[in-house]
Structures are given as C-alpha cells and as structure tokens.
Amino acid sequence: MSARTEPVRIVGAVAVFAPTGNSRYHRLEWREPDGRRGQSTGGRHLNGAVERAEDIDDRLAMAAGPQSTTTLDAMAKEYREQGCSPYGDQRPWSDGHAAQVKTHLGRMLREHGHLRAMDVTRAVIDQMRAEAGTRNVVESNTSQLRAFLLWGATHQPPYFTPEQAALLPERALPVQPRRLGTKAPQRQDTTRQVGASEVYIGDEDAPSVCQIERLGCELATVVPAWGRLAPEVAANMGLRWGEQFQLTAHDVHRDGCALYAAPHVHIDWQVNPAGKTTPEHGRRSRPKGNKTRVVPIPMRSITGYPLREELFARCDAALAEREAGGNPEALLFPATRGGMQWHTSFSTDLLIPAMRRASWPLDEWEETCEVWSKSEKRYQTKVRKRVQARLPWHSTRHRFARTMIDVYHLDEGQLMAAGGWESIQTVRDRYYRSGKEHTDRVLDLFA
Secondary structure: OOOOOOOOOOOOOOEEEEOOOOOOOEEEEEEOOOEEEEEEEEEEOHHHHHHHHHHHHHHEEEOOOOHHOOEEEHHHHHHHOOOOOOOOOEOOOHHHHHHHHHHHHHHOOOOOOEEHHHHOHHHHHHHHHOOOOOOHHHHHHHHHHHHHHHHHOOOOOOOOOOOHHHOOOOOOOOOOOOOOOOOOOOOOOOOOOOOOOOOOHHHHHHHOOOHHHHHHHHHHOOOOOOHHHHHHHHHHHOOOOOHOOOHHHHHEEEOOOOOOOEEEEEEEEEEEEOOOOOOOOOOOOOOHHHOEEEEEEOOOOOOOOOOOHHHEEEEEHHHHHHHOOOOOOEEEEOOOOOOOOOHHHHHHHHHHHHHHHHOOOEEEEEEEEEEEOOOOOOOEEEEEEEEOOOOOOHHHHHHHHHHHHOOOOHHHHHHHHHOOOOHHHOOOOHHOOHHHHHHHHHHHHHO
C-alpha cells in the first residue's frame, strides 16, 4: 500500500485513496493473488471508487486475475478470432467447426454475454448449456462450452481460474433444455447384435440397389444432364456430398496420371461447409481432416449402370457446357445457373422431392420451437413442418463402404484410404465391429 497517505476507505483487500496533488481522481491499490502490486483509478467520486473497489475485491476473493472482469462476449470474439482448438496441439479449426463454434456460443451467450469471466459459476454454466430445444443440442452446447472454459483458463493472462474450468467435467450431470423444441424421429432402429459397436453400420442402414436406381431415375427427370449419374457416383465411389458437388471434368483422370495408371478421380477439395468464399479458392476448402485422396472408377456400378462410361461422357458434356458459357468451371453436377450447388437448396428443391417420388422412406412431423428474433432480441414460438429422409444422401457412402467390405473384401486400412475417413478406429467401429464375428466363433466351438 502507499506510504504517503492513509486510505480513506478499506474495502476488503483494496485500499481507496483520496485525490492528491493535481489529480482529481481517487486511487485504488491492492495485491494480486501472486503478490504483484495492483493499481487503478477509481473515478472522481468516493461512492464510485468504493463500487470499483468492491468489484476488485470480489475478484481477489476468487483468486482470479485482472482479465477476469472481461465480458464473455468479448472473450468469445477473441476465441473465434484465434480459431484454434484448446486441446492437444491446438490445431486450427476447419471452416465447418468454426461455424459450429459461432452457432453454439452465440446461442449460449444471447442472455449471458454481458457477464464477466469471474461471474461464471456452475449455475451459470448449466443455464448456458441448457439454451437449447432438444437434448442433442444441449450435448453440443456442453462440448463447445467445455472447450471455451479450457481456452479461457489456459489463455495468457487467464480469464478463468482452474477451478472454473473444472466446473464442467467430461461426465457432468445432464440438464434439461430451457427452450421449446420437438425432437426429430429416430432414423434407424437402435436394436443391434451383442458385441456390435454402438455406431455399427449394417446393410439395412444403407440404400438398396433398387432404391439407388429409382432415385437416379427420378433425379434425371428434373436434371437430365447428371441426375442419373449423381447417386451412382455417391454409392459406388464413396464421395461425401461436399466432395462430389464441387468436382470438375479436370478432376477425372480417365487415362491415369503421373502417379496412378488406372482411371481415377482426385478428391482435393470440398464445398466449403461454412459457406465461406475466399479469393484463392472460391467456395472450396480442403476435404474433411485436410485429407486428399484418389478414388477408383468402377466399370459398372452395383446397379449394373455403366458408371465409368457415363462419368467420362459427363466430363465431355461439362467441357462443352463451359465452351458454350453455361458452366464456367466445367462442374460435373452444377446448379441451374452453372455454379456450385448449395446444400440446403439441393436438398429442398431436388433431393427430397425425388426421394418422395422414388418411394424412399421419409419422416414428416410438426415442430414447435423457440426461434431467436434478432430485431426484437427475444425468443418467439413458431410451428413449422419438417421432413427428413431415413436414408439421407450420406447413407450412399455407407452403401459404398458395405460394398467395399462385403463384395471386394477390403481391410480396414484399404477402406480408410478409399473413403478418406478420419481414423481407422472410426472405420473399425462403423463397418467391421458387427458382433457377428464373435457369435460365429462361439458357434464354431460347438459345431
């Protein structure tokens, strides 16, 4: 504390000194938890200085650092701008993950963003992660909030104390959603064989040969240029939607390339899942996990469709469209105006209607939910009709995996290379751990 004058007020661990010399401002002095000296002005009036001292004393009582008075809104802005995982090697976020962070944190901070870091308690944490209409969203909120707390505690200087970061452990008790919401119907039967992985994908989780053929025929009635080809490529080559719908004629190497002699397709990009556009790559970003790959082109598909021949023909047509000025990038599956598809409009305008005509199983329900109004800064209750496919477009990728395993007998490493999955454990759990292998061995013992 200052040796020159006596404080006019002591507020806990903070001393308030009257203005001296030419200064018109009160002065505050204290010691940080680590022993460092703290100083600040307290304003011209004693009452205001005392209130400021009370805030500092509250922080000191929590053993929190000076940054703990920063608002959660300001912290979230810095967190998003930094754009890195707080775990492990602090890998930069993908555009898709960055969009998820923005969505979930924005939802949780609508009514809590004004709070300071030091105000975050377990009760506040539970209120924030409960900002959802369904349990699934609560779980997503929880995961994102846990990462945010860790980032704030490891930030230099720290925003949160280690004790605050520990308030949301991995197995935290669940909370109920605070907002109205209608849970979507379960897409698949949850019954599985003993010993099967919880995420195992069986034959029934992927579209049949007849379903793929019917969907292609229905899409062809609306988009004759590529409607029949699109689901065949997805089901037989294992491309994700974003990878497939950015393909150009130049990605198809019908006579091989310098590295691979067989006909194949290079998967070097995907449609940016966050919808971002950059000067360098337009609406493209690297594939999931930043993993590029090459994919073989079967002569015939599982439906008997001449896939290689039709894909080459579509490449020639796309190049001709570019010459005519209607398809500037020679996209294989362009939108009506020649650019890349948008996922929402593709699903709403093309896919769901085609699935309905092709008798694909669809779930339709009425959803009651609370929607945030930006203009009125409050939630509004809305009722809207929803529809989802029990076998969405991504299920064609499951058909590809099952074909590669059940027909071509690919092992785990080969399937991972062909499909570009993030880890071999994911491939093992989804497509190999059926439980049947254990039953077979037990039965063989008593044969």
